[in-house]
Amino acid sequence: MSVAKKQRKLRKIFGGAMELRPEKGRMHLVGEAKSWDDAVQAGLICAKKGSDIHVVSDVTVKGLEIPPMRVPELRDNALEGLRPDVMIIGAGVTGCAIARELSRLKLNVLLTDKEYDVATHASSRNDGMVHPGIDILPGLLKKKLNTRGNRMYTRLCRELNVPFDRCGQYLCFRQKSVLPLLYLTKPYWLLSGAGSTEVLTKKALKKRETDVSDEAACALYFKSAGSVCPYGLTVALAENAVENGVRLSLDTAVLNMAVEKGEIRSVNTNRGTVYPGLVINAAGVFAEDVAKMAQDRFFSIHPRRGTNAILDKKARRHIVSIYSLMGTQSKSAHTKGGGVVGTVDGNVLVGPDAVETPEKENFATDAESILKTFEKQRHAAPWLTQGDIITYFTGIRAATYEEDFIVEKGRAVRNIIHAAGIQSPGLTAAPAVGEMVAGMVRDYFPKAEKNPSFDPNRKPIVRMAELSFEERAKYIEQNPDYGEIVCRCEEISRGEIIDALRRPVPCSTVDGVKRRCRPGMGRCQGGFCSPLVVKIISETLGIPESEVRKGSEGSRLLMGEKGAHK
Numbered sequence: 001m002s003v004a005k006k007q008r009k010l011r012k013i014f015g016g017a018m019e020l021r022p023e024k025g026r027m028h029l030v031g032e033a034k035s036w037d038d039a040v041q042a043g044l045i046c047a048k049k050g051s052d053i054h055v056v057s058d059v060t061v062k063g064l065e066i067p068p069m070r071v072p073e074l075r076d077n078a079l080e081g082l083r084p085d086v087m088i089i090g091a092g093v094t095g096c097a098i099a100r101e102l103s104r105l106k107l108n109v110l111l112t113d114k115e116y117d118v119a120t121h122a123s124s125r126n127d128g129m130v131h132p133g134i135d136i137l138p139g140l141l142k143k144k145l146n147t148r149g150n151r152m153y154t155r156l157c158r159e160l161n162v163p164f165d166r167c168g169q170y171l172c173f174r175q176k177s178v179l180p181l182l183y184l185t186k187p188y189w190l191l192s193g194a195g196s197t198e199v200l201t202k203k204a205l206k207k208r209e210t211d212v213s214d215e216a217a218c219a220l221y222f223k224s225a226g227s228v229c230p231y232g233l234t235v236a237l238a239e240n241a242v243e244n245g246v247r248l249s250l251d252t253a254v255l256n257m258a259v260e261k262g263e264i265r266s267v268n269t270n271r272g273t274v275y276p277g278l279v280i281n282a283a284g285v286f287a288e289d290v291a292k293m294a295q296d297r298f299f300s301i302h303p304r305r306g307t308n309a310i311l312d313k314k315a316r317r318h319i320v321s322i323y324s325l326m327g328t329q330s331k332s333a334h335t336k337g338g339g340v341v342g343t344v345d346g347n348v349l350v351g352p353d354a355v356e357t358p359e360k361e362n363f364a365t366d367a368e369s370i371l372k373t374f375e376k377q378r379h380a381a382p383w384l385t386q387g388d389i390i391t392y393f394t395g396i397r398a399a400t401y402e403e404d405f406i407v408e409k410g411r412a413v414r415n416i417i418h419a420a421g422i423q424s425p426g427l428t429a430a431p432a433v434g435e436m437v438a439g440m441v442r443d444y445f446p447k448a449e450k451n452p453s454f455d456p457n458r459k460p461i462v463r464m465a466e467l468s469f470e471e472r473a474k475y476i477e478q479n480p481d482y483g484e485i486v487c488r489c490e491e492i493s494r495g496e497i498i499d500a501l502r503r504p505v506p507c508s509t510v511d512g513v514k515r516r517c518r519p520g521m522g523r524c525q526g527g528f529c530s531p532l533v534v535k536i537i538s539e540t541l542g543i544p545e546s547e548v549r550k551g552s553e554g555s556r557l558l559m560g561e562k563g564a565h566k
């Protein structure tokens with residue numbers, strides 16, 4: 001659509017409330033919308049899918065105040081005066097994958113995140129699907145990176161010792177009549193990078209996924225799809241990067257930058273001013289804000305919520321891999337349609353939906369999302385019951401109006417690389433994004449040598465529940481803590497929790513321990529084990545129990561010390 005046509009469409013729908021101004025290298029959208037949904041719709045009208053001329057939106061909404069980015073209260077000088085070669089902003093799966101790739105080189109790399117742990121935003125709040133890339137338009141960067149990332153998973157997860165199940169995915173259809181057409185699409189999927197497929201009749205599908213809905217008349221099976229624990233992978237990437245020399249600084253928010261003559265001179269954080277040679281923007285929903293600080297804002301992010309429910313392990317008997325039924329998703333929803341996913345940890349995930357939101361860090365869940373998602377997914381999985389839900393979560397996608405990833409060097413600033421707009425399938429693509437960014441970093445540091453001590457392999461935390469009785473006995477003999485079960489639902493021992501606290505990326509919170517070795521992930525959601533986990537953290541780290549937090553700042557679990565009230 002030409003610019004004039006877009007301008008006419010805007011006027012027709014919104015009167016003169018919003019205006020599109022084509023500027024050098026970007027489409028500037030200004031004005032005041034009646035609602036956030038209107039503001040997003042206007043942005044989408046002005047954008048061209050996959051275009052590298054991005055919509056930059058300065059549209060405001062009457063009466064709407066968008067909360068500012070949450071910043072840690074901590075103020076110290078831990079990073080003051082540091083001069084890393086590369087500073088990565090954001091320790092989600094993208095930033096951690098980049099950090100690990102860069103640790104192959106002899107470079108001084110600083111990885112920062114404003115949160116108390118890695119993987120607290122989208123990277124721990126997603127479906128954990130390694131997508132085959134079925135519904136991504138050919139030609140988009142995210143298609144290319146999804147295909148490459150998907151192929152990298154088997155080796156990556158082997159090296160990092162992260163459970164990965166290349167379980168495949170069934171796309172089910174209601175009409176038997178599409179069966180012959182499905183055969184015809186097989187070469188397309190192969191050529192498009194989605195990989196090898198199988199066509200299944202209803203009978204064949206039912207043999208493999210016995211509890212799939214009778215509405216499914218046939219299916220296309222994508223062998224390359226898989227399932228991974230997204231925060232497990234992110235923690236593993238960060239640990240391996242740190243073991244190979246990357247410095248990680250958590251609770252570190254980038255607040256602003258000094259830019260002179262098209263170059264970032266310094267980066268101001270709550271922990272001091274840093275002077276990096278090169279900055280990498282992997283800040284998820286805040287990537288636009290970081291680009292703005294760097295005076296290199298040429299895209300906008302419009303956050304999009306997605307809510308999932310996690311089901312009890314007893315629901316896992318109904319599903320072998322991943323499935324969804326075509327024709328049950330709403331046409332306007334920008335989502336891969338969601339589905340029902342059997343996770344590597346033995347649970348079932350149901351969701352997600354897709355709702356535009358101005359709030360980048362509002363992870364609250366709502367009943368409406370869950371109800372709608374269940375209603376939709378019951379068409380594929382009639383066995384779904386809300387009684388099996390053990391918890392919910394919401395994640396926020398960092399979408400650009402062009403609905404594609406941006407992985408490129410700064411346009412107005414010499415020493416920044418953006419890895420922005422990394423919405424779904426960002427988990428799948430992360431290893432490939434890491435590789436691509438590392439390639440660009442080599443252009444800035446052509447003389448950087450290989451890191452001779454780089455070791456791609458990472459030792460995992462031992463999982464007692466997965467060992468044979470003989471193996472368990474050996475561990476317990478060496479360390480009786482492995483024999484003391486703390487989390488009954490997930491069968492996690494005291495020894496595993498202590499291991500989690502002493503890893504290369506240490507943690508000191510109940511949620512941090514939970515993400516590393518799963519106490520509290522089961523049916524009771526920590527009802528029984530949380531007080532014990534608090535006690536173990538307190539004893540191991542030598543801090544009072546009252547100072548042990550659930551997660552972020554201010555999330556203390558106890559109001560005071562036992563016996564303090566007389």
Ligand SMILES: Cc1cc2nc3c(=O)[nH]c(=O)nc-3n(C[C@H](O)[C@H](O)[C@H](O)COP(=O)(O)OP(=O)(O)OC[C@H]3O[C@@H](n4cnc5c(N)ncnc54)[C@H](O)[C@@H]3O)c2cc1C
Nearest residue numbers: 090092093094114123126129254284306395425426427428
């Ligand atoms: C509901 C849902 C389901 C999804 N399902 C899938 C799926 O099944 N498969 C798939 O491939 N993808 C999926 N995705 C997409 C995937 O989760 C994301 O693409 C991916 O996690 C993005 O990772 P990231 O590191 O770029 O961003 P994030 O994980 O959001 O990390 C960005 C980090 O930057 C930090 N940060 C931001 N600003 C600053 C600052 N100023 N200073 C310091 N730190 C800062 C934040 O604290 C955050 O930790 C899903 C997403 C959602 C929301």
